[in-house]
Amino acid sequence: MRIKELKTLKIIGVADTTFARFDMANSVIDELNSIGTGFRIERYTVPGIKDLPVACKMLFDDRNCDMVIALGMPGPKPIDKQCAHEASMGLIQVQLLLNKHVIEVFVHEDEAEAERELVALADRRSRDHALNAFDLLFRPKALEGRAGSGVRQGGSDAGQMSSTAIKKGD
Amino acid sequence: MRIKELKTLKIIGVADTTFARFDMANSVIDELNSIGTGFRIERYTVPGIKDLPVACKMLFDDRNCDMVIALGMPGPKPIDKQCAHEASMGLIQVQLLLNKHVIEVFVHEDEAEAERELVALADRRSRDHALNAFDLLFRPKALEGRAGSGVRQGGSDAGQMSSTAIKKGD
Amino acid sequence: MRIKELKTLKIIGVADTTFARFDMANSVIDELNSIGTGFRIERYTVPGIKDLPVACKMLFDDRNCDMVIALGMPGPKPIDKQCAHEASMGLIQVQLLLNKHVIEVFVHEDEAEAERELVALADRRSRDHALNAFDLLFRPKALEGRAGSGVRQGGSDAGQMSSTAIKKGD
Amino acid sequence: MRIKELKTLKIIGVADTTFARFDMANSVIDELNSIGTGFRIERYTVPGIKDLPVACKMLFDDRNCDMVIALGMPGPKPIDKQCAHEASMGLIQVQLLLNKHVIEVFVHEDEAEAERELVALADRRSRDHALNAFDLLFRPKALEGRAGSGVRQGGSDAGQMSSTAIKKGD
Amino acid sequence: MRIKELKTLKIIGVADTTFARFDMANSVIDELNSIGTGFRIERYTVPGIKDLPVACKMLFDDRNCDMVIALGMPGPKPIDKQCAHEASMGLIQVQLLLNKHVIEVFVHEDEAEAERELVALADRRSRDHALNAFDLLFRPKALEGRAGSGVRQGGSDAGQMSSTAIKKGD
Numbered sequence: 007m008r009i010k011e012l013k014t015l016k017i018i019g020v021a022d023t024t025f026a027r028f029d030m031a032n033s034v035i036d037e038l039n040s041i042g043t044g045f046r047i048e049r050y051t052v053p054g055i056k057d058l059p060v061a062c063k064m065l066f067d068d069r070n071c072d073m074v075i076a077l078g079m080p081g082p083k084p085i086d087k088q089c090a091h092e093a094s095m096g097l098i099q100v101q102l103l104l105n106k107h108v109i110e111v112f113v114h115e116d117e118a119e120a121e122r123e124l125v126a127l128a129d130r131r132s133r134d135h136a137l138n139a140f141d142l143l144f145r146p147k148a149l150e151g152r153a154g155s156g157v158r159q160g161g162s163d164a165g166q167m168s169s170t171a172i173k174k175g176d
Numbered sequence: 177m178r179i180k181e182l183k184t185l186k187i188i189g190v191a192d193t194t195f196a197r198f199d200m201a202n203s204v205i206d207e208l209n210s211i212g213t214g215f216r217i218e219r220y221t222v223p224g225i226k227d228l229p230v231a232c233k234m235l236f237d238d239r240n241c242d243m244v245i246a247l248g249m250p251g252p253k254p255i256d257k258q259c260a261h262e263a264s265m266g267l268i269q270v271q272l273l274l275n276k277h278v279i280e281v282f283v284h285e286d287e288a289e290a291e292r293e294l295v296a297l298a299d300r301r302s303r304d305h306a307l308n309a310f311d312l313l314f315r316p317k318a319l320e321g322r323a324g325s326g327v328r329q330g331g332s333d334a335g336q337m338s339s340t341a342i343k344k345g346d
Numbered sequence: 347m348r349i350k351e352l353k354t355l356k357i358i359g360v361a362d363t364t365f366a367r368f369d370m371a372n373s374v375i376d377e378l379n380s381i382g383t384g385f386r387i388e389r390y391t392v393p394g395i396k397d398l399p400v401a402c403k404m405l406f407d408d409r410n411c412d413m414v415i416a417l418g419m420p421g422p423k424p425i426d427k428q429c430a431h432e433a434s435m436g437l438i439q440v441q442l443l444l445n446k447h448v449i450e451v452f453v454h455e456d457e458a459e460a461e462r463e464l465v466a467l468a469d470r471r472s473r474d475h476a477l478n479a480f481d482l483l484f485r486p487k488a489l490e491g492r493a494g495s496g497v498r499q500g501g502s503d504a505g506q507m508s509s510t511a512i513k514k515g516d
Numbered sequence: 517m518r519i520k521e522l523k524t525l526k527i528i529g530v531a532d533t534t535f536a537r538f539d540m541a542n543s544v545i546d547e548l549n550s551i552g553t554g555f556r557i558e559r560y561t562v563p564g565i566k567d568l569p570v571a572c573k574m575l576f577d578d579r580n581c582d583m584v585i586a587l588g589m590p591g592p593k594p595i596d597k598q599c600a601h602e603a604s605m606g607l608i609q610v611q612l613l614l615n616k617h618v619i620e621v622f623v624h625e626d627e628a629e630a631e632r633e634l635v636a637l638a639d640r641r642s643r644d645h646a647l648n649a650f651d652l653l654f655r656p657k658a659l660e661g662r663a664g665s666g667v668r669q670g671g672s673d674a675g676q677m678s679s680t681a682i683k684k685g686d
Numbered sequence: 687m688r689i690k691e692l693k694t695l696k697i698i699g700v701a702d703t704t705f706a707r708f709d710m711a712n713s714v715i716d717e718l719n720s721i722g723t724g725f726r727i728e729r730y731t732v733p734g735i736k737d738l739p740v741a742c743k744m745l746f747d748d749r750n751c752d753m754v755i756a757l758g759m760p761g762p763k764p765i766d767k768q769c770a771h772e773a774s775m776g777l778i779q780v781q782l783l784l785n786k787h788v789i790e791v792f793v794h795e796d797e798a799e800a801e802r803e804l805v806a807l808a809d810r811r812s813r814d815h816a817l818n819a820f821d822l823l824f825r826p827k828a829l830e831g832r833a834g835s836g837v838r839q840g841g842s843d844a845g846q847m848s849s850t851a852i853k854k855g856d
Contacts, residue, residue, distance in 0.1 A: 022833050022834060023833070023834075024818075024829055024832040024833055024834070024835060024837040025836070025837055025838070026833070026834045026835075026836070027834065027835075027836035027844055027845065027846055027847045028834050028846065028847050029833055029834030029835075029846070030834060031833060031834065032834070049830060050826070050830075051826075051829040051830040051832070051833040052787075052822070052829065053789070053815070053818045053822075053829070053837070053839070056774060056777075056778060056790060057787065057789070059778050059781065059782060060778070060781035060782060060785065060786070060787055060788075063781075063782055063785060064785055067785055068785075079834075081844075085767075085794065087255075087258075088767075088771055088774075089774070091258055091262065092771065092774045092775055092778060093778075094226060094258075094259070094262045095262055095265065095775065095778070096778040096779075096781075096782065097226075098226060098229050098230070098262060098263075098265070098266040098269075099266075099269070099778075099779070099782055100782060101229065101230035101233075101266075102229060102230060102233055102266065102269055102270060102273065103782065105230065105233055105234055105237055105238075106230070107222075107227065107230055108230075109223070109227070110226060114255065121847050121848070124847065125847045125848065128847075135223070138194075138223045142222070142223075146220070146221070149194055149221040149222065149223070150219060150220075150221040152194040152221070153192050153193070153194055153196070153199055153201060153221040154192060154193075154194070154196045154197065154198050154199030154200060154201065154202070154249075155194060155196075155197075155199075156195070156196070156197035157194040157195055157223070158195070159223070164197055164251075165197065166197055166198065166199070167197045167198050167291050167294065167295045167298075168291070168295065257425075257428075261428055261432065264396060264428075264429070264432045265432055265435065267396075268396060268399050268400070268432060268433075268435070268436040268439075269436075269439070271399065271400035271403075271436075272399060272400060272403055272436065272439055272440060272443065275400065275403055275404055275407055275408075276400070277392075277397065277400055278400075279393070279397070280396060284425065305393070308364075308393045312392070312393075316390070316391075319364055319391040319392065319393070320389060320390075320391040322364040322391070323362050323363070323364055323366070323369055323371060323391040324362060324363075324364070324366045324367065324368050324369030324370060324371065324372070324419075325364060325366075325367075325369075326365070326366070326367035327364040327365055327393070328365070329393070334367050334421075335367065336367055336368065336369070337367045337368050337461050337464065337465045337468075338461070338465065427595075427598075431598055431602065434566060434598075434599070434602045435602055435605065437566075438566060438569050438570070438602060438603075438605070438606040438609075439606075439609070441569065441570035441573075441606075442569060442570060442573055442606065442609055442610060442613065445570065445573055445574055445577055445578075446570070447562075447567065447570055448570075449563070449567070450566060454595065475563070478534075478563045482562065482563075486560070486561075489534055489561040489562065489563070490559060490560075490561040492534040492561070493532050493533070493534055493536070493539055493541060493561040494532060494533075494534070494536045494537065494538050494539030494540060494541065494542070495534060495536075495537075495539075496535070496536070496537035497534040497535055497563070498535070499563070504537055504591075505537065506537055506538065506539070507537045507538050507631050507634065507635045507638075508631070508635065597765075597768075601768055601772065604736060604768075604769070604772045605772055605775065607736075608736060608739050608740070608772060608773075608775070608776040608779075609776075609779070611739065611740035611743075611776075612739060612740060612743055612776065612779055612780060612783065615740065615743055615744055615747055615748075616740070617732075617737065617740055618740075619733070619737070620736060624765065645733070648704075648733045652732070652733075656730070656731075659704055659731040659732065659733070660729060660730075660731040662704040662731070663702050663703070663704055663706070663709055663711060663731040664702060664703075664704070664706045664707065664708050664709030664710060664711065664712070664759075665704060665706075665707075665709075666705070666706070666707035667704040667705055667733070668705070669733070674707055674761075675707065676707055676708065676709070677707045677708050677801050677804065677805045677808075678801070678805065
């Protein structure tokens with residue numbers, strides 16, 4: 007690899023957990039590689055989602071990441087929901103401290119009943135957010151093109167609501 | 177455009193999401209342009225509402241915005257409410273870090289039953305908050321004139337409660 | 347006004363909203379003026395309670411306030427309670443950043459059933475907290491004299507519980 | 517008092533409220549004086565528990581406290597619980613900003629039914645935490661001796677659970 | 687001990703409480719010593735879980751810890767859950783301020799019905815997290831090997847969900 011490429015390569019961090027029941031990082035990395043080039047991956051695995059905020063901060067500070075994708079699968083109990091909330095608050099703080107995006111990809115275990123569906127959801131959402139991350143980093147105008155269109159990562163898009171009924175001042 | 181104008185032009189940031197099911201940014205920008213001049217718009221679209229805090233911070237730090245309008249449409253589920261709460265906490269932190277206003281315009285999908293009503297609400301609230309943003313930036317005394325008058329963005333105002341019944345020390 | 351007075355005058359900020367349905371700032375300012383002198387008022391009106399934290403910070407940083415009274419009337423819905431919570435968290439952060447008091451005066455719309463009662467409550471609580479603000483700024487020992495006495499702003503005091511039953515080690 | 521003593525005296529802050537229905541500060545100060553010497557008290561009374569975080573910060577920054585005991589009696593309503601939560605979050609932030617302990621002593625009005633019991637609880641909890649504060653400041657190893665022993669301030673200790681049933685790897 | 691060893695020894699902090707009903711620190715320290723060498727322990731016991739955030743910060747700042755394990759046993763009541771939430775938020779902040787991990791090990795009293803089970807759970811979870819802490823500090827790649835495998839500290843692992851059903855783009 008030549009010097010010039012090294013300098014322009016973006017670094018995408020992937021922070022994930024041993025708690026998750028599906029290897030979402032694998033889906034993210036596979037998808038990123040299928041979308042484009044110009045980046046390399048730094049991965050950091052921690053025990054649970056509450057360890058993700060500092061893991062993301064370390065990925066930025068110690069490994070020079072330009073963006074981090076934070077992956078987690080909170081369990082179905084109230085305490086798991088609370089942990090996810092705490093992790094999310096921490097992830098927002100990390101972003102404000104660094105002025106960099108952390109794309110949070112959380113799949114709640116109770117989002118699907120059958121294991122097969124949950125796996126499909128986790129894989130799909132990971133891949134959809136990999137695209138969001140790539141776009142934010144390399145082609146932010148692509149997101150503007152999808153603004154207000156009801157995009158849903160991991161499932162069917164909710165779609166844009168018709169605005170034919172709207173007149174100014176309605 | 178002359179140098180002097182460039183220097184005095186205020187910059188209003190508009191941060192929105194691909195998750196939203198209505199293009200609220202369109203309503204905001206249209207309304208701002210109908211209210212007055214003296215500003216230009218910087219827009220930044222991110223995936224979801226939890227990406228808004230850092231998006232707003234970037235609009236201030238990297239694109240020199242004087243104020244940002246943050247647009248989102250949280251879904252109807254408990255997890256969506258939690259995400260909105262986390263986003264709001266982050267938006268307040270951004271404001272305290274920068275000493276600038278972020279006008280949060282969130283429309284919850286369960287605020288109206290029919291799609292037509294929800295669209296009308298999202299459009300109207302976006303426009304009403306565009307006026308708030310303009311006033312805060314260019315004529316803050318206008319807001320003082322509406323103080324305590326029960327203004328509601330997106331619907332009929334609740335109105336001011338009569339104070340005829342009040343005597344000092346009542 | 348002489349130079350000396352200008353220098354020693356304290357500045358009390360009053361931050362309020364257009365959302366509130368009663369002009370609490372009017373009650374606060376009227377009461378402050380009836381209690382004493384030695385201060386002047388800086389007022390800043392914003393749309394809603396979530397705009398109050400940065401408004402208070404601006405009153406301290408840009409208008410040199412020594413204390414701010416933050417006035418709001420959250421609505422009766424769960425989302426309104428959440429907004430009040432977010433605003434309160436922000437107001438606490440402002441105080442810690444500046445080492446100055448923000449006296450939060452929130453009146454929840456569901457604290458009274460009849461409009462007349464709600465107006466009386468909002469007026470009374472605003473005036474009671476105006477006294478707290480004045481005391482904190484000019485005569486803090488007055489508050490120590492009321493310590494643990496069950497003071498309630500806006501209604502009848504709950505009163506101090508009898509300690510006759512207490513012996514050390516009981 | 518000699519110079520040397522002045523220099524080595526620790527300063528314990530006591531922050532309390534006019535909202536509380538029992539003078540917990542009195543219990544704390546009485547208990548501290550009965551435990552030992554080597555400290556003096558700085559007291560600051562504010563209206564309610566949400567005013568405690570900045571009061572504690574002022575006690576550290578302006579009055580050089582080495583530790584603060586924060587006293588409050590949240591009411592029984594959901595809004596009171598929320599205020600207590602906000603205050604607690606602020607108190608934790610103060611500690612992290614200063615690297616000093618704030619011992620929070622909150623007695624919820626609904627922890628006891630009869631006033632007599634509530635008073636006894638408030639007095640007892642205040643005294644028990646006065647001991648914690650003293651120990652943290654003057655003899656931290658004493659707390660290590662009570663680690664994991666189910667200490668409860670204000671009531672009977674829950675006690676240590678028997679570990680006879682535990683073998684490594686059980 | 688030779689100079690070289692002193693310099694390379696890592697310092698693991700253990701912060702625990704007198705509130706907990708089981709001496710989790712004992713389990714953690716015993717387990718760490720059984721896993722490997724290259725570290726020494728600094729312990730700090732505080733009254734309750736809300737005192738843990740600043741205790742951890744002090745362990746980093748004053749005793750040069752490289753990582754801290756924070757141990758707590760929240761009670762079964764709603765107020766205990768709230769305290770745990772506040773403590774967790776504080777622990778995340780500490781990590782972001784220091785760029786160091788705090789491994790939170792909380793055992794809720796209502797996680798098991800019989801005391802015997804609760805003791806076993808507390809012991810097991812403490813030991814499992816001791817391994818996490820050791821791995822994060824000395825062999826982080828070990829965690830990557832367990833990524834997405836449904837690890838549960840204190841009980842049977844939930845296990846990895848089969849991904850045979852997943853095809854890219856499914």
